[in-house]
Amino acid sequence: MDTPFALDRQRHLDRGHHSAIYRRLGLGLLALICVLGLANLFGQRSTLTRVDGSAASLTVNSPEHLRGGLVFTSEVTVIAHRKLADAQVHLSSDWFRGMTFNGVAPQPDNMSSSGDTVTLDYGPLDAGQSMPFWISWQANPTTLGVRSEKVNVSDGSEQLLSMQRSLLVFP
Known part of the structure; x- marks a missing residue:
């Protein structure tokens, strides 16, 4: 041929x-x-992490594995076991590194940063009162790697709870 x-x-x-x-x-x-x-091996499924203390409980429902470019929401809930005069949630800088912060709802009374920590101040909470809030994020497409996300809850200057989670971002 x-x-x-x-x-x-x-x-x-x-x-x-x-x-x-x-x-x-x-x-x-x-x-x-x-x-x-x-099969969701590369992220997006939220996982629930909870820490209990004598004064309050903290629950974070957020993905531990993400892909670059993914838009997601973290749900954070603080439950007061006693009256809190000034409930504050402190997020480490790793929550924000390589992420686009889209917003938080409901808005805190005050939001500030000091050093490598962002503080959300929600004011007084009565005993038994639950304070959920949602943070909307987007993983920047060029972000990848593992980071350690820390969350602290305080009543003014008195630290009540501390939680550490890890986040893995796939390319």
Whole structure:
């Protein structure tokens, strides 16, 4: 059989079986990555972390694995076990590093930063009162790696609770 102009039978038609194996392995690897993503291996599912103390409880419901570019929400809830005169939540800088902070609802009475900590001041809480708030984020597309997110709850200058979570951001 004659080949068209500029085609070589050995190079273009009668190739060895090795290239077919590599193509199939590559396609299989891509399919495996897609299946693992559908199984939520690469993030987005929220996990609940809770810390209890004598004065208050803290619950954080937020993903521990993310992909770059993902928009997500963290739910933080403080429950007072006694009257708190000035409930404050302190977030470490790792909550904000490589993330776009879209907003918090409900808004705190005061939001400030000192050093590497952002403080959300929600004012007084009665015993048994729950104070949930939601923070909207987006993982910057160029962000990747592991970071340690710390959350502290205080009543004014008195620290009540401390929590540490880790966050893994995939490319």
